[in-house]
Amino acid sequence: MTRPVTARVPAKVNVQLAVGGLRPDGFHDLANVFLAVGLHDEVTATPADSLRLTVEGADAGQVPLDRTNLAARAASALAERHGIAPDVHLHIAKDIPVAGGMAGGSADAAGALLACDALWGTKATRAELLEICADLGSDIPFSLVGGVALGRGRGELLTPLETGGTFHWVFAVADGGLSTPAVYRECDRLREASGAGASAADVPEPEPSEALLDALRTGDATALAAAVSNDLQPAALSLRPALADTLRAGADAGALASLVSGSGPTCAFLAKDTEAAQAVAGALTASGTCRTVRITSGPVPGARLVGA
Numbered sequence: 542m543t544r545p546v547t548a549r550v551p552a553k554v555n556v557q558l559a560v561g562g563l564r565p566d567g568f569h570d571l572a573n574v575f576l577a578v579g580l581h582d583e584v585t586a587t588p589a590d591s592l593r594l595t596v597e598g599a600d601a602g603q604v605p606l607d608r609t610n611l612a613a614r615a616a617s618a619l620a621e622r623h624g625i626a627p628d629v630h631l632h633i634a635k636d637i638p639v640a641g642g643m644a645g646g647s648a649d650a651a652g653a654l655l656a657c658d659a660l661w662g663t664k665a666t667r668a669e670l671l672e673i674c675a676d677l678g679s680d681i682p683f684s685l686v687g688g689v690a691l692g693r694g695r696g697e698l699l700t701p702l703e704t705g706g707t708f709h710w711v712f713a714v715a716d717g718g719l720s721t722p723a724v725y726r727e728c729d730r731l732r733e734a735s736g737a738g739a740s741a742a743d744v745p746e747p748e749p750s751e752a753l754l755d756a757l758r759t760g761d762a763t764a765l766a767a768a769v770s771n772d773l774q775p776a777a778l779s780l781r782p783a784l785a786d787t788l789r790a791g792a793d794a795g796a797l798a799s800l801v802s803g804s805g806p807t808c809a810f811l812a813k814d815t816e817a818a819q820a821v822a823g824a825l826t827a828s829g830t831c832r833t834v835r836i837t838s839g840p841v842p843g844a845r846l847v848g849a
């Protein structure tokens with residue numbers, strides 16, 4: 542194929558992020574319930590003489606343009622498996638906050654994989670694509686799959702979950718990002734400091750919440766709000782204490798639940814319906830506690846080719 546191919550990929554929020562103890566390999570076992578939401582990046586692959594990257598969007602300046610970019614790494618991994626050169630121009634139209642705890646880089650990796658597979662005619666199987674995703678990063682398989690899913694292991698072993706409805710979300714995007722590894726390190730440090738210990742022997746095995754899975758199945762936003770949890774939230778708040786003001790502003794405006802999204806610093810607010818979401822968004826904007834406010838809903842599908 543010589544015409545450009547575009548893939549559209551959603552962001553995620555973790556409705557449950559239960560973090561186990563630090564494993565000897567430096568990772569943590571997780572019970573990670575991902576929900577894909579309607580903020581999207583688009584990755585366009587065009588034939589080129591060599592691997593080249595361009596990025597547009599408000600956060601474009603924070604995205605690396607070299608081979609460390611997850612989209613470039615994904616294209617290279619696919620090309621290597623198929624014994625071809627990764628000659629492609631990848632253009633990322635970025636709408637997902639960078640380093641915001643919403644899996645923006647993961648979305649770009651999944652999008653680059655799908656788009657390059659179509660452009661190069663490599664015809665990778667779904668299993669092969671998922672394997673490449675898992676090799677590149679724990680959150681990337683979910684960007685491909687979308688919807689709602691439980692991630693075990695370090696988050697990459699996915700089981701799709703049923704949902705009975707659409708949930709309304711407001712996201713408060715912070716100024717500047719948080720490094721995911723730094724937030725995990727802070728989580729371990731806080732656990733050590735509390736005296737409970739941070740190793741896999743000290744921390745209970747993370748398990749998905751039955752109440753949360755039920756709420757997702759029935760589409761009950763109030764029940765979901767009562768069950769959401771994020772073990773990384775204390776660490777994100779410790780590194781960025783001002784996030785407490787953002788969470789409070791959303792809660793005061795009537796959000797059913799207020800939580801840090803993944804490793805943060807984006808904060809997520811669950812609302813009863815579209816009108817309630819607009820009220821929460823208005824209050825968050827007026828509070829001056831965040832850079833931008835986004836209203837959306839989910840679950841939405843995972844990475845898809847545009848026009849396919």
Ligand code: ATP
Pocket residue numbers: 603604605609610611612633638639640641642643644645646647649650680718719721803804805
């Ligand atoms: P997660 O929620 O999966 O922990 P995140 O949303 O917090 O991730 P990303 O937006 O994926 O964070 O960015 C994390 C870091 O990854 C960035 O600071 C950037 O240096 C690097 N990065 C590599 N590729 C990309 C990409 N395509 N888009 C954004 N950041 C990227």
